[in-house]
Amino acid sequence: MPLKTQPNLADPDAVYQLIVAAHHGLSADDSAALNARLVLLLANHIGDATVIQDAVRAATTSPPPPVRPSN
Amino acid sequence: MSDSSNPFAYRRAPSQDRREASHHPIVIAGAGPVGLVLALDLAKKGQRSVVLDKRTSLSDGSRAICWAKRTLEIMGRLGLADDLIAKGVTWKTGKVFHREAEVFAFDLLPEAGHQRPAFINLQQFYFEAACVAAAAKTDLIDLRWGHEMTGLDARPDGVRLTVTTPDGADDLTAGWLVATDGARSFVRQSLGLGFIGQTFDDQFLICDIKMKSARPTERWFWFDPPFNPGRSALLHRQADDVWRLDFQIGPDADRTEATKPENVAARVRAMLGPVDFTFEWISCYRFQCRRLEHFRHGRVVFAGDAAHQVSPFGARGGNSGVQDADNLGWKLDLVLRALAPEALIDSYAQERQQAADENILNSTRATDFIAPKGAGATRFRDAVLELAGTHPFARRLLNSGRLSLPATYDGSPLNTVDAFSPGAAPNVRPGAPAADAPDGIAPEGNAWLLPQLGDRFTVLAVAAPNAKLPTEFDSPPRSTNGGSINGVPVRWRTAHAPEALQRYGAVDGIAVYLIRPDQHIAARWRSFDGAEITHAIDRATARA
Numbered sequence: 001m002p003l004k005t006q007p008n009l010a011d012p013d014a015v016y017q018l019i020v021a022a023h024h025g026l027s028a029d030d031s032a033a034l035n036a037r038l039v040l041l042l043a044n045h046i047g048d049a050t051v052i053q054d055a056v057r058a059a060t061t062s063p064p065p066p067v068r069p070s071n
Numbered sequence: 072m073s074d075s076s077n078p079f080a081y082r083r084a085p086s087q088d089r090r091e092a093s094h095h096p097i098v099i100a101g102a103g104p105v106g107l108v109l110a111l112d113l114a115k116k117g118q119r120s121v122v123l124d125k126r127t128s129l130s131d132g133s134r135a136i137c138w139a140k141r142t143l144e145i146m147g148r149l150g151l152a153d154d155l156i157a158k159g160v161t162w163k164t165g166k167v168f169h170r171e172a173e174v175f176a177f178d179l180l181p182e183a184g185h186q187r188p189a190f191i192n193l194q195q196f197y198f199e200a201a202c203v204a205a206a207a208k209t210d211l212i213d214l215r216w217g218h219e220m221t222g223l224d225a226r227p228d229g230v231r232l233t234v235t236t237p238d239g240a241d242d243l244t245a246g247w248l249v250a251t252d253g254a255r256s257f258v259r260q261s262l263g264l265g266f267i268g269q270t271f272d273d274q275f276l277i278c279d280i281k282m283k284s285a286r287p288t289e290r291w292f293w294f295d296p297p298f299n300p301g302r303s304a305l306l307h308r309q310a311d312d313v314w315r316l317d318f319q320i321g322p323d324a325d326r327t328e329a330t331k332p333e334n335v336a337a338r339v340r341a342m343l344g345p346v347d348f349t350f351e352w353i354s355c356y357r358f359q360c361r362r363l364e365h366f367r368h369g370r371v372v373f374a375g376d377a378a379h380q381v382s383p384f385g386a387r388g389g390n391s392g393v394q395d396a397d398n399l400g401w402k403l404d405l406v407l408r409a410l411a412p413e414a415l416i417d418s419y420a421q422e423r424q425q426a427a428d429e430n431i432l433n434s435t436r437a438t439d440f441i442a443p444k445g446a447g448a449t450r451f452r453d454a455v456l457e458l459a460g461t462h463p464f465a466r467r468l469l470n471s472g473r474l475s476l477p478a479t480y481d482g483s484p485l486n487t488v489d490a491f492s493p494g495a496a497p498n499v500r501p502g503a504p505a506a507d508a509p510d511g512i513a514p515e516g517n518a519w520l521l522p523q524l525g526d527r528f529t530v531l532a533v534a535a536p537n538a539k540l541p542t543e544f545d546s547p548p549r550s551t552n553g554g555s556i557n558g559v560p561v562r563w564r565t566a567h568a569p570e571a572l573q574r575y576g577a578v579d580g581i582a583v584y585l586i587r588p589d590q591h592i593a594a595r596w597r598s599f600d601g602a603e604i605t606h607a608i609d610r611a612t613a614r615a
């Protein structure tokens with residue numbers, strides 16, 4: 001099964017908020033640690049290496065955020 | 072110069088008194104475990120070899136301790152396994168700790184019905200000593216200690232070697248040179264060959280201590296223990312109440328400081344508490360995971376550490392080297408007897424390069440997990456450790472070393488297309504090592520299947536006890552040692568035990584296997600067909 005990149009969440013705002021809320025008040029380090037655990041849990045749930053490979057590719061080739069001119 | 076009581080003493084070779092270079096069909100350069108096993112295997116097949124080593128004593132120090140089931144099966148074929156197992160300590164359980172808590176335990180041989188254990192731990196010098204003692208019992212092995220190879224001229228039809236001895240130089244020529252001269256291989260350097268792969272920055276302090284302890288014979292591995300914060304440690308029992316301790320000490324640690332006995336003693340006590348012990352050995356290592364691109368260069372063939380190196384997490388170095396020897400012995404034998412073309416030696420290179428890649432992949436992944444490269448990798452490694460306590464899936468991601476298993480030669484040119492339906496008995500597909508099982512008939516005290524196979528090609532019929540077999544397998548099935556197909560010696564064997572039927576996919580009917588002299592499977596069928604067997608033997612000897 002290819003990676004779904006079309007909308008797939010019944011209530012996208014709620015899911016987004018759920019993830020962000022888990023990071024509330026965390027230091028950058030703790031936040032990164034939380035994300036690592038989350039990625040591993042979700043990867044195991046997906047259970048399909050090709051989907052995960054697609055997701056890795058999609059995440060790494062996302063356009064970088066615009067760079068602010070440094071003046 | 073010679074000392075007859077020391078088996079490792081330098082002795083003058085008869086050829087040193089002649090002016091002409093003496094010629095030998097096979098010279099093995101290096102009498103480590105791999106060169107010795109190869110010489111023993113060749114001798115078992117009636118082939119002479121000269122084995123050179125620059126040392127004049129048994130190797131010391133803390134190197135290999137874990138010998139895997141497949142190695143024991145190979146040593147069983149050579150008649151040495153029982154002694155090694157008796158001398159070593161047998162184990163199969165590994166435990167992984169995170170900080171102070173046990174997070175995972177694994178069993179490396181959960182299934183019964185195998186002659187050999189998952190692992191024994193035995194100091195490498197005992198393994199070598201057993202081989203040296205066996206080599207002394209045959210005059211087919213000319214083992215020359217104190218003979219250092221110092222010159223090599225490789226030609227298309229053989230090699231010319233200069234050997235330096237305490238009595239001066241000796242010249243030899245050889246039809247085949249097998250380079251088993253270790254990680255710093257002289258042969259590799261003189262051919263100007265480099266390695267492909269990587270080196271790891273992290274350093275590991277290894278010490279062997281002698282102590283009486285009631286601890287279980289298990290492999291214990293710690294991530295981030297209180298006695299080595301942020302790093303790893305390993306504890307493992309060996310023979311003679313000797314224990315292997317291995318501490319990750321980081322890329323920047325000062326080796327001289329780290330290996331001072333008083334500093335090591337402090338680490339030992341932090342790990343084990345106030346124990347009584349003496350040091351057997353202390354050393355500091357960095358590890359590589361890399362191999363030669365090609366294991367064959369004309370008449371020069373590389374095996375063991377000379378051909379490939381891995382980190383020790385997984386015990387894949389010595390064990391895979393022994394499998395190199397197992398793969399090469401019968402091929403050299405058939406080529407020297409002109410029963411197979413030299414292309415058979417190319418199949419050694421192909422099969423063992425593929426095996427080396429598998430070992431390198433496994434040991435690189437383990438080393439990357441134990442010593443993660445960079446902040447991101449460390450983050451994920453720590454996440455696995457944190458999740459492993461409560462979530463079973465994460466225990467499978469924990470990697471303290473994936474312990475040595477034999478390679479399956481998928482895609483080898485020696486394999487005949489599998490006649491089983493896809494997915495049937497996958498563990499014994501063409502290219503795989505034959506599986507052991509209890510032996511249903513067991514005459515002459517031979518209660519296991521694997522010892523019935525090997526040394527020559529074997530046609531094995533696996534079938535229920537009452538199944539009708541072709542006359543080739545007729546009574547008494549075990550005594551038909553004679554026989555050959557197109558000149559290649561072949562024997563016929565049957566297996567009937569329930570475990571054999573299960574493991575070889577013969578529960579619902581007969582299965583016929585062609586098994587190579589190294590006990591790897593060359594072909595398999597659902598029925599017996601003499602022409603198919605002949606064709607498969609031609610293929611497995613690179614003649615077709």
Ligand SMILES: Cc1cc2nc3c(=O)[nH]c(=O)nc-3n(C[C@H](O)[C@H](O)[C@H](O)COP(=O)(O)OP(=O)(O)OC[C@H]3O[C@@H](n4cnc5c(N)ncnc54)[C@H](O)[C@@H]3O)c2cc1C
Nearest residue numbers: 101103104105125135136137220252253375376388389390
């Ligand atoms: C800390 C540590 C732990 C390990 N643990 C394990 C383990 O648990 N299990 C495992 O399977 N493996 C383990 N290994 C790996 C194992 O020790 C090696 O893979 C193994 O020794 C390789 O055997 P070899 O015969 O290829 O080479 P070596 O054992 O290195 O033998 C090479 C021989 O060639 C000789 N030689 C070199 N140059 C010349 C020359 N010019 N002329 C003549 N002779 C020469 C040397 O004297 C030596 O005797 C470990 C290694 C280390 C460092």
